[in-house]
Amino acid sequence: MLSIKNIHASIEGKEILKGLSLDVKAGEVHAIMGPNGSGKSTLASVLAGREEYEVTEGTIDFGGKELLELSPEERAKEGLFLAFQYPVEIPGVSTTNFIKAALNEKRKYQGLEPLDAASFLKLLKEKAALLELDKSLLSRSLNEGFSGGEKKRNEIFQMAVLDPKLTILDETDSGLDIDALRIVAKGVNTLRNESHAIIVITHYQRLLNYLQPDFVHVLMNGRIVKSGGKELALELEEKGYDFIKEEMQESLTA
């Protein structure tokens, strides 16, 4: 579904990703871990199409299309969803109107009629219940005055409504208390299926306990330096990143 080949990306002339490659198949859950500044969030931004990042080399195939040639909105309509690390507060645009616009834009792209009011409200209600999201939040301005936990749950709620093919969770676990983490994880797990791939970017093991990834990758200095199964995350939690640095040193000197 997603094939990233030798991506180099920079911001303000500084290269952050230095030849990153990754293959993600439908139905898989991949975790990407790595120390601060290793390029995790840059990867999320490059995938979603943030314009400040310049891709200088490499290709990204997404369901047979060259992702890098698509605008952020086209990527979303093709089925890519980025759950933001810092969801933006937008005064004056209600959560409901926002999701309605997003859903109808996607349906238009797919050649479908806009969802009728009754079906839309039913969908909204069903997904809000899944994320235990207070209904009053839906009529309020998007993310404005939401708590940290509410913002993150709202991201997963949007994912649930928009039903993407590929979801990137960018540090969705940061700033969440145990209860909110459990709700978010439950939401993600419910939407896990054979046609939906998920990339989880995280610093910590705790979200992975709930999500049970198929693969864990370590990102360092702009490249994936080690990949393994979910046990790799446990090893990282225990030992930190130093042991990987040592391994890299050894392979260099060997």
Place this chain on the structure above:
Amino acid sequence: MNTIKTEYLEERFNELLSAQPESKLKSWQKEGFQTFTKVGLPTLKNEEWKYTGISRLFTRDFSIPSKGTESISREIVEKAAMPGASAMNHLVFLNGKLNLELSTFKKSDDFEICTLEEAYNGRYKDDVEAYFNKSSLVTKDGIHALNVSFMNDSVFIKVNKGHEVSMPVYFNHIFDATHNHLLASPRSLVIVEEAAKVEIIESYYTHGSMDSFSNEVVEIIAKENCQIEAYKIQNDTPNGNHVGTTHIRQIGKCLVNTVTISLNGGMIRNNTDIIMEKDANEAHMYGLYFLKGHTHVDNHTLVDNTKPLCFSNELYKGIIDDYATGVFSGKIIVRPDAQKINAYQSNKNILLSPTGTINTKPQLEIYADDVKCSHGCTVGRLDEEALYYLRARGINKDLAKSMLLKAFADDIVMHIKIEAVKEYVESLIAERLQLHD
């Protein structure tokens, strides 16, 4: 071709006055023209007119409406009227003059409607003498003096004590610029008695392809416990120019809300003055200028706190596209005796094009020591982070921009309390943003 001409105005003034019998109104006009002759048109050197080159309008030869009644087809009146006018006290002003034939309003004991001359010659002589033309004590420039000189006797309204005017009073200004450039000078006096309630809406429409310049003054006297909504909706053609002073005196403790919406037109200047003359007066002033093309809109506001415990809140927002210009100047005066007042002012602007211009200037003159005043202004582009967030959810860039701008404008539009007017403004904004729902 481009020289500013005002000499011919004296001739027109003499013609106009010679056709009138001697009266108190005439002496006000004479005083006005003396002032105009003395101070002339404001130039960019005049601090209050620094960003609005109003004298440029006078490179044209304006025709000045004579005393008599003129006429225009009902079709044009319909075209000029905002939707919902049929459920309002609909007053049609043609070239500044009240046209009773084209107006439709419900006569009731809630309020009196007549011309100023009728008011002065009839039961309301004392009211006219007591309240008329006090605005000239505050605004001393040549444009205001020109209004007095050439004033069209627009309307005198008195809302009776304890009465609530159930339907909004709608001033539908139509300017006929079919054959000549037109200088109209609408002039009205509205007295809102104790515990009365009224909503006033004004709109402006230029018919024909020559230029119109409406130089208007409305004086509103607000007495104890009254409540007033005063709205201006400006959606004229690019050849429609306007200077309008809404001079509101709160002579009793009362509540005044103003909303000024400017969407289209040529050169526009709105002076909104609130003079707080009693303790604990309250006023809210809102403005939205959403401009494109070469439209120029200048909002000058004044809140003069002359007594203690007054409260005022002011929010003006601007969206500037193309070659348009927005000007905001907000003056707050706190007189020495006006202790414990609260006065807030905010002006926020979004520039959509590199060729648009914004000039914003808060002016605080505080002569009391125990007051709470705040002011702030921002000029920026559309929030890029918000735009990216919407796009990352599949919303096209143009739609995302429109959603953000609508949200920005809604902050002002929500303060329009008359549903029909609010819907009308919302529809104009949706049309501008190409939003369809």
